[in-house]
Amino acid sequence: MTTSSLPLPLRFALRELRGGLRGFLVFLACIALGVAAIAAVGSVSRAMTDGLARQGQAILGGDVAFTLVQRQATPEERAFLEKHGAVSEIASLRGMARLADGSDQTLVEIKAVDSPYPLYGTLKAGDAVDATAALNAGTALADPELFSRLGVKIGDTLQVGTAKLKLAGPIADEPDKLATGLGFGPRLLISRNTLDATGLVQPGSLVEWTYRLRMPDGSPDSAVVNLVETANTDLPKAGWQVRSRDDASPGLKRNISRFAQYLTLVGLAALIVGGVGVANAVGAFMELKRPVIATLRSLGAPGNLITQIYLIQILLIALLGVVIGLVLGALVPVLALQFLADVLPVGAETGLYPSALGYAALYGLLTALTFALVPLGRAGDIAPTALFRDGAAFGKVRPRIAFLIAAILSAVVLAGLAILLAYDQRIALYFVIGVAASFGLLRLVAWGVTALARRAPRLASTEWRLAVGNIHRPGALTGSVVLSLGLGLTVLVTIALIDGNLHRQLTQSLPERAPSFFFLDVQNSEAPAFVDFLKKEIPGSTVESVPMLRGRITALNQTPAEQVTPAPEVAWVLKGDRGVTFSATMPKNSRLSAGEWWAEDYTGPPLVSMVGEAARGLGLKPGDTVTVNVLGREITATIANLREVEWESLAINFVMVFSPSAFAGAPYSVLATLAHPGEANPAAEAKLMRDAGVEFPSVTAIRVREALDRISSILGQLMLAIRVASSIALAASVLVLAGALAAGHRQRLYDAVILKTLGATRGQLLYAFGLEYGLLGLATAVFAVLAGSLAAWGVVAGVMGQPFAIFPVTALGAALIAVTLTIGLGLAGTWRLLGKKAAPVLRNL
Incomplete structure (x- = not known):
């Protein structure tokens, strides 16, 4: 096909593009940066989720896994499983591992396996140790972390x-590690026979029994689905949690999707910030094309043809930016997965993921189209005489209504895409609303700054008068600078404040009020003696204890739990087992919000008190019923009341508290807490843990500070990734700001030359321009701090339900970044302009 055979608008567009992409470098960079971020996040996410799917059998440890809490499978249940394939039984619980001399100890996640383990994959130990032989010999394998924690070899x-276990070696590869989820201590791997020797399994102990089933080789997915349905049909009262190989680690899969969504939204924020650069670049480009447009209009070219020519050019340039972004987005995961292979929780193979790249490309093209349509809509309706006569005519012409409508529709499609493709659509909706509100508010901020500058009193200083006048004069940079920097800086402030508040809750506020220790698996028969022991060890301490069992909600108002659609924020209540308790009196850190508490001597049908937020999210109210499977027994209780709980205190409380008669005769353990009367004493705490290990070897002690430090460490890693992603939005802001300032340099050149001709020195001009940029940067910083604080408050207080605090250092840091960037970029371009000779410029005015 020859060029002459192409449609006329396309021929003109291609010929004009032969002149290069001068003026569109910021356009390209903004689109490429945003697309690359979204494509990279999507590709890494897909690589990890695909890895989960590929390794489902090894991660789960079988084709299907059946989990029971606080009880083993009955002979009938075991026979059902063995009828369908090979079965492996694994017990998981927490315990304390102590040095032989009692000088030190640590919390461990104990996993006891039988001889068929593992059904899939291979268990490997380090230092050339035969893992299977070591377990069969009654010795233990442990995470390398345990060796370093206790200084053992x-x-x-x-x-x-009550058992003494010899360490045979470190665990090198535990194929089903992800299936057990996050632990608070290092893994200690032993055999089932060794577990019996420890004496840790007692009536009511918090032990999770998992039965992995390996079906005959070649069993299709349909056979797995049929088995799960048969298990629920034939043994409806078993109360077990069932997982199949296609959902081996649902928690990890949810977290990957949720985290990818947050990073995608941050990348989309960078892309939208870049959209401002697109609008600026297109506007500046159309201004430069005034002579060309004037010539075409003089020769009879209709407005539609002109619009088509430049729309094609913009789309071609946008497509080039998208392609660059896709290439970068496809390469980043390859490098990232190579460097992070040792720390990723699942094996992820590099590759191209068309869906992730396609969504990123669609986001990029829609963003470019949304922000380019308005300036393009002005081009076709300017008369040739106005173009030749008035250099500012382009900016004064209103875009066609059709282009405004098209821009709005494109923005709606972009917003709808962000919401529909999101893992949590509520969060995505908040993001879209926040971005739209930020754009509107930034426009108001720019208008307000301009109005204040226009109404400012006459200042004595010439430089200040010039700076203030530049803010409100026609063609001022006020709108471009505020809009360019505001959104990116707002994202940065929001992330920083969320990060600061979460760390504050974990490292400062909570420990001041929280118990120092949680003690698990205290046997009911020895609970009084254990409480006396704690009070004797730490005189003046506050010790609380409550009975504890584990149960899973199986029905709400006689409707099976799997058929209930809960609110997203309380969906966790129906997933897996929950801790439950019973009490004659209401927990201390609770208050009733509906209904009444039962009498202390109540012995009637089972009643339950639920946390108000959970009940409302499940559509429950007093008088409704909840069915819970505890120890294989179905208990249906009527909701007597709803409670509001102060979870931040970390005091003992539960989502469900039952009346004492509900669990009459059921075996249970006791959960106890200890709070120091004053400042914690590390030496006294260490002695307490040593002595407790001697007196009560089956009791597990969790030091709250260590647990919070572990959570804080994980949170820090997540927030680091989010901060890195948010810096992309700030980088886009810097690019857009640089582009906006560059677009205004032509007018600044005329200003500088005329002022120098009238006697102004280079120093005076630099001072005046620096003041102007500083004032604009400060105004932007004030907005970013206010808007970022409001957004962070919405996330921390509204979504997470945590207390919110402002950090002055964050606000000052944001202001410093804004002012520094604006002054630095502005003066960097202005310095070059001030060196221009006056005569050539004055001749062309």
């Missing part, structure tokens, strides 16, 4: 419960 002995 291979061959040393640890006290676990």
